[in-house]
Amino acid sequence: MQLSQELPDYSYTLRAADGASARVNERTLTASFILAPDTLVEDWPVASMAELTPAHLEALVALNPAVILLGTGATQVFPPAAVMAAALTRGVGMEVMTNASAARTFNVLAGEGRKVVAGFILAAG
Secondary structure, three states: OOOOOOOOOOOEEEEEEEEEEEEEOOEEEOOEEEEEEEEEEEEOOOOOOOOOOOOHHHHHHOOOOOOEEEEOOOOOOOOOOOHHHHOOOOOEEEEEHHHHHHHHHHHHHHHHHOOOOEEEEOOOO
């Protein structure tokens, strides 16, 4: 049997993610970040769910996604209603999950060619 490596047709793949760090392609990130299949925005200024505001979603919405994945760290924590409404009132779906789950979901959706953007909150260490 012949094996061949299939390379994704997008620029960024999440290799791992937890509450403190994430590995995007071959880079390890330790600060919150935003990821789209073709865009990496480092140092997203959100250190915890407690400080997340609707204004923080502007950078994600600006990438024109169909769905936003919000990775909330090592545990799933739902944002305030105003944050959810900031996405939904613009017709953008939002899913909230742990960083590990958001990483897996991001890779699946990006692999399907979906317009996905993910925001990952990494605890300041």
